[in-house]
Amino acid sequence: MKFNKYLIKKELFTEFRNNSSLYLITPTMTVLIIVFPILAENRFAIDEDLFIIIQILFLILFSTLFSIRNPIDNQKLSRELNFARITRSEYFINKITSEFLIYFPQILLFSVLYSAFTNTSVKTSVLYFIFTIIFFSVNTVMVNIIFQMFTSFNNKFVQFILIVPIYMAFSFFIAPIWLGINQELINIYLMLYLGITILIFSFTNIYLERNEK
C-alpha cells in the first residue's frame, strides 16, 4: 500500500477544475432537501419516521450521482498509468483516498443540512453519526472504483441500475444506528461495516497485485 501525493493531487485538481460534483450535484441535492420538507409536510419539519428513510434515500441518490459524474475511460487510464509508471493497485488506493477527500465533506455537509432544514435529527451521537458516514463514503467510493476499473460501462444508466442496489445494502447497516439502537448493537454494526470494508479492499488489492506480477 503506497500513497502517491502526485496522484492524489492530480485527482483533486481535476475535480476542482472539472467541477461537476462541487458545482452541480451538491447544490442540486441541497435545493432538493430544502424543498423536500415544504413539499412533504408544508413546513420545515418532517415526522421522525419519515426522516431517516428519506435521508438514506437522499444519501443513495447523492452517492449514485457522485459515482456516475465522471466515468473512468479504462483505455485512457491504462495509457496514463503506464506513462506515469503507476500500478493499478497503487492507483486503486490513491483514487479511493482522493475520492473520499472530495466526497466525505460534501456528504457530511449534506447530511447536516438535511437535519437542519427538516428540524429533525438522527437518534445517535455525533461520533457514531460521523463513523457511519465515513464507512458509507469509503464503501461507496470503493465499490464505484471497482465497478469502473473492472467493467466498461459506456452507459451511465446501466451503471446507475447496477450500483444502486449495492449502495442500498450499505445503507442498511447505517439505518439501525441512526434509529437509535443500544450501544452494544452499534458496536456490532460498526464492526460488521469495518469487516466488509476491509474484505472488499483486501480482495481487490490482492487481485490487482496478483495481475501485476
Place this chain on the structure above:
Amino acid sequence: MKNIFLNSNNLTIGYGNEIVIKNLSLSLSNEKNYEIIGKNGSGKTTLSNFISYNFEGNLFDSVITRDKLDISEISPKATLLENLTLDENVAYFTHYLGIDEETINSKLNKFKLTDYRNDSIKNFSSGMIKRSELAICDIKNPDVLCIDEPLNYLDKEGIEILEDLLNIRSSDNRCSILSSQESLNILTNMETVNLNEV
C-alpha cells in the same frame, strides 16, 4: 547492455475474435531502433500499443518472452491530462524519477515550452501537446520510446526537435520505435518491421 526485451515467433493479437496481426516474428533489442511500417488497418498502432503495454485486446496462441523495461509511448491520442497545467503534468508523469528542477527547465526550454508551463493543456494545440509529450519523454529518458505516427501535428521546428531527440537516444544506445505508413528516414540505423508482408 544489449538485450532482447521482446521476442516471439508467432505473435497473434487482435480485438474480440478478430485477428489484427497473425504469426508475426518479432525480436526487439533495447539498443536498436525500429520502424513499424504498414498500410491503414495493418496493425501498426496495435503492435505499438502491445510493445508499450498499452494493448487492451486479445492475445491468441502466441509464445512471447519479454523483459519488463521502462517503455513510454506517444500516440496520436493525447496522454496528457487536459485539466492540469504543463508543469503539473510534468510533475505527475515524472514523479517516480525524482528529477531536479534544473533538468526539467532545460528540457522544456529545448522544446520551446518554457512560456507555457502554467497553461492548461486543454488550451494547447495538438502540435503543442505532442511537443509536450516529447519533452516529458526526453525528461524521463525511457529504455524504449514508441512513437505512433511521429510526424503527426508537428511543424518543421517540431520535426527537427524530434530528430534531435531520436539521434541523442540512438547515440546513447536507447531503443526508439517509430510506426508510420511508410519509412520516414529519420534515423539511419533502423530495422524495419513491415506489417504489409505479414
